[in-house]
Amino acid sequence: SPAIAQQQGSLPELLNLQRDDGQWVMPAKDYSATRYSSLDQINILNVDQLKVAWTFSTGVLRGHEGAPLVVGSTMYLITPFPNIVYALNLTQPGPAVKWKFVPDTDPRSIGVACCDVVNRGLTYADGKVFFNTLDAHTYALNANTGEVVWQVKQGDVARGETITMAPLVVKDKVITGISGGEFGIRGFLTANDIHTGEQVWRAYTTGPDSEVLIGDDFKPFYDSLKGKDLGVTTWPEDQWKIGGSATWTWLSYDPELDLLYHGVGNPGTWNPDLRPGDNKWSMTIFARDPDTGSARWAYQKTPHDQWDYDGVNENILVTLTINGKPRKVLVNFDRNGFAYTIDRATGEVLVAQPYVYVNWASGVDLETGVPARNADKSTKQGVNTTNICPAAMGGKDQQPAAFSPRTGLFYVPTNNLCMDYEGTEVAYVAGVPYVGATVKMYAGPGGNRGEFVAWDGARGRKVWGIKENFSVWSGVLATGGNVVFYGTMDGWFKAVNAVTGEVLWTFKVGSGIIGAPMTFLGPDGKQYVAVYSGIGGWSGLTVAGDLSLEDPTAALGAVNAFSDLGRYTNKGGMLYVFSL
């Protein structure tokens, strides 16, 4: 009936589009965030013949995260600040710029972006492209013409609110998060009407249940997550109002369960002594009703964070056979070093195993959902706790993993970093960093700062790994050709056999890769693989931000870990498109 069609909004269109592997219409390819495409023209037998088909300079240096979209025969790109959007006509050789949109992004946002002025991409629906700008606005543009359909202000840069994440459209709503966990913001997730931009709901991540949108149908699996207004009572008085808990990365959605999944970041400040308690709902995975924003379940991975194990990483929705039974799960590679396989209908943790070297906790109790901490890796004000693994950048940061249904494996770009961490006194001032810790990061055991890992999410174990000198800060693409693609911070783009982990092909791009590779069919019927080159992000700030290397704890501890990066790569801003 027309009434139902209306309610479903763009859902039928987007379900159709995401099944078409010739296109790539949302940030992670599909609602499940698998970053898997069945395309197999490029496969393990011929990928060594891959070559550059064309390149496109975005005209902006600084970190290039995320992936372009391909809708029909048009490619859409967005740059780091000032967030220029390009539509490229793929039917013309070159290809040619169809339109270009330069938003009037407030430059004050540069100073309050914690971790480089990145942007993780656009999303498409209903003839429009949607994206966020660093100064915390959401835009809808006419996908054909580049004209602004609407724009809304989601936050205030003067209070340290920015946006770097890519939105997701569910039915007739576009969902966006907020950044600013290091500025004492109060996190939230917002749904706006895709046609008008009107705000439909906003769910805060701290505060009373009424504002977190926790109501009668909230059924968390574990007891520690039950109770009234935990978003207030697990904080010292009023601290939840400046408690960070941002929502700055990837979203996923299960159309059958009709549940939207998102993570919540670290509590503010980084000095844990200033906020005794579990600090809910920081570090939490939420399942929400996309129509109303109501929370259905939640799971807090790191109660009372002491390490900036910012819990926002992507939730990949797959079916895995666990103890002989197919289970609809969500797999999350958390910053805290554990990979969680969770029943995505209920929030029950089925598997939780370290996917990188971890020493802050000996494991996660599956009965209670609570990690078993090692007391000597707790951090405190005035004490320098040393050799904590993983470091604040986590076992994995923004860089999204992929899942291949062909191999049943997850492909995870990881960090191997440890740190020294000391809480420091800090007072909240609006729009000023509210960090409260001195951190120094460095390579973990073995000296390699990263590893590209194939992970068995049912058994919770590593299948193989490829060690890398630098953290693997790029996303991953898995394909039907049994090839997985990732890039390195020093600019090597790599194609790997999805089964064996054998490196089949490498290509040196101009600047380090922190973007996410994607694939599509051109109007000529050929398969292409595209990836941004452009070093930056938190780990790449030494180069992207021309940082002085004198203070090893600068850039929230990133300088020490990546002081040599400038010897390996330069600033850049380029899209590379490859074909056979």
Place this chain on the structure above:
Amino acid sequence: SPAIAQQQGSLPELLNLQRDDGQWVMPAKDYSATRYSSLDQINILNVDQLKVAWTFSTGVLRGHEGAPLVVGSTMYLITPFPNIVYALNLTQPGPAVKWKFVPDTDPRSIGVACCDVVNRGLTYADGKVFFNTLDAHTYALNANTGEVVWQVKQGDVARGETITMAPLVVKDKVITGISGGEFGIRGFLTANDIHTGEQVWRAYTTGPDSEVLIGDDFKPFYDSLKGKDLGVTTWPEDQWKIGGSATWTWLSYDPELDLLYHGVGNPGTWNPDLRPGDNKWSMTIFARDPDTGSARWAYQKTPHDQWDYDGVNENILVTLTINGKPRKVLVNFDRNGFAYTIDRATGEVLVAQPYVYVNWASGVDLETGVPARNADKSTKQGVNTTNICPAAMGGKDQQPAAFSPRTGLFYVPTNNLCMDYEGTEVAYVAGVPYVGATVKMYAGPGGNRGEFVAWDGARGRKVWGIKENFSVWSGVLATGGNVVFYGTMDGWFKAVNAVTGEVLWTFKVGSGIIGAPMTFLGPDGKQYVAVYSGIGGWSGLTVAGDLSLEDPTAALGAVNAFSDLGRYTNKGGMLYVFSL
């Protein structure tokens, strides 16, 4: 004898190196400035298989002119302002940065560079690389370590003096010019000792003979060039002191005749009514003794310039058969639209024919050397003279041509632009633009703004041409494989059959090409072709400088001619290296 060896300085080494086509050790490949390499692994039969071998982001946006060097297994690159120098180790896959040098270039130079903050390259000799910085310094670095051997200040940015040109080493001297013709500087050419940086000579381009280094052995071919202190007497009183006449492009050298060739730019101001007279030695080709700087002959192409036909274009030294006799000539494709074939021992003009559409003069009188002007294309103060061809950017600007001894042809990247020009009142203020004209440029007959032309220098006629939408602002490479390479402002890199002009291969790079392609053998014995991508220069300023398009006469008239460029290309800064 050791005495002679000493005097010859680096000459034997550089003659050897320039004969080795595996390397590329000076800006134009050889002293003759042919930009020809005999390498033929890549040839007309297989060039359609060319693909990107690797890329390198320079970390700087803005116009990338010139070419990298390859000395042994090291590649040297220099960026636009701030003029970062990289040494890349070609024996490592990637290749890896061996060292990086960031000069402390005075940012005030940005504001006094007339035509983007470009740099046209380095040159090598005696274990050192030499280059100039935009703030008018010359550097010698240890080629192995990147350490500064010496640096000298050649000019003063506060007076509008900058340097964009690539130096040339002759024996034990490094020769550099100066920019600032639009700022009322007084042009000069300087020789510094390659070991110490000490200034050996400086030849001014205006003023008394003693300072122009005109002495007893000065033997110009034409009578109009003879007389005492013409650099003073052909100007209104004192105007020669602010007479521009810069020396901002390419140098060449004939080791047999032991003569150094260089051009001299436009007289200042652009308002011709403020400087009646021939304005010597603006618009002049000089042949000089490289040891002393003494002028041996000179030829003024455009006496009393009225159009900014800045006479600095490169002089290519070849032997051509003219009227049945082999002649040692110099071929110069001047901004004024005429291609001059000149006896390089004497300065006699043998051939002078238009290589683009020209209407300001009907020809050049070979008896007197003087052009026959069309009175109605003269420009004046207070009168807007319309439809003058070529425009101020000339038939060709900085973009250097190539010569192939295999075909006997020159390959010339040209502009097809015309203009309206009106002289305006202007007073000299040090360090402030001293232009005195309002100029509007636009496409010439046919509407294509450029053409890639094959030219017969003996007969003075075009053999074939490839029309381009934009001016061809890139340099050219000619090879033994009978392939010539050039790039377009909208980013197409092209390989052309040197005989027929057939386009054999094209590749779209990320940003427009205004650099000069070069070729070398890698340590693996394979032939590579390299070119910078990075739009800019005078013609590319609309994009490189984010110019407002409102005033068509802005950027000295460039805005009108290239207002659509931003729809075709973006800012960039990347080296592309291609191989089979």
